[in-house]
Amino acid sequence: MAASGDPQALGQLLRSRRERLRPSDVGLPAGRRRRTAGLRREEVALLANMSTTYYTFLEQGRPARPSAQVLDALADALRMSAAERQYLRVLARVGEEPLRAGAADAPAEWIDPGVVALVQRLEPFPTIVKGRRWDVLASNPAGHELFTDWDALPTGERNLVRWMFTAPRAREVYLEWEPEARAMLGRFRLAAARHPDDPGFEALIAELKRDSEEVRQWWPRHDVTAVGSGSKKLRHPTLGPLDYSHVVLQVADNPDQTMVTYSVAGTVG
Missing domain, CATH: 1.10.260.40 (lambda repressor-like DNA-binding domains)
Incomplete structure (x- = not known):
């Protein structure tokens, strides 16, 4: 049914x-x-x-x-x-069934080693792969340098949305933090709606509301944003403020996983 x-x-x-x-x-x-x-x-x-x-x-x-x-x-x-x-x-639930991959009895999220290898081959372009709850599942050294060393974080904290709203460094990296954070939360909301039976989403949303005043204010607005490629103004730790273009690719064998790779488009004017 x-x-x-x-x-x-x-x-x-x-x-x-x-x-x-x-x-x-x-x-x-x-x-x-x-x-x-x-x-x-x-x-x-x-x-x-x-x-x-x-x-x-x-x-x-x-x-x-x-x-x-x-x-x-x-x-x-x-x-x-x-x-x-x-x-x-x-x-x-018109036109699509809710995804059940995040149900309580589902296995832990797994990323194909071939995808991890591809991320490393894309060095020196900053690249990450995020999973169904936006946990960072893979990143290359350039991705660590631009954003944060995801591998050094505790397993439960390797989440892009959590990092965006709770890590002081995120506000340094994103030169236009507020519109970028609003857009990210809108994309995350759309992902969460596709997994109504995933207790991990519920727990993460509760933690975000607890730890971020912005999430507490913005979540009730039901703003959503489509996933897509585009450009961002980011501050590189050694190169300074730069315009980056980014491409978003869906992993064919696991549609909940997406790869995002960045390249420098120019200096911030």
Whole structure:
């Protein structure tokens, strides 16, 4: 039987996006003075061509199985981005099953030795491989130098998201720390939504909320970011501030694992 998704998180996402919109954003008149932020529920229902009662049930987190057509209509009505649409479908479990690899009885995450060897061959380009919970599973010397010596950290602390939000060095390396941290948390949230039965995700999220004021503030917003290649402004410990381009590759034999490799694009102007 297909999983029923996460109706509570789905409802929270819908409400947060409804409250961010103004009537003028969707072509509606402002009307009388409003007592609540954003659009009214009946306005979203009208835009999505559904009953207010049904939309209210969804936003309240009641168990439901909205179809792909309903989700598309809601995404259009709420002006969702591509990443938000993907997140909406993951929460509703439409078009994909939740991944079970992180369940309590699953084996520990394993990385193919051939992937580890490839990471080393990419030296001197900083390269890391992160797993399903964003644990750093492999890194070459250039990756250690640019970010941190992952192998020297205790096993439970070799996590990219944990490092980003709790290590002082992360704020030195990322010249634009806040937007980069927000984006990383958004990508991590999308990964966590795909593993609803993974207690490791739950424990890590609880620790991040405990140890980071930013995570406590940002997590309830349900912001998500798509995974993709791009550029970053980073401070190398010996070369100083540089523009880096990075490429993200999925490991074919284990789609939960991704390789990220960096190359210098130029000096920071």
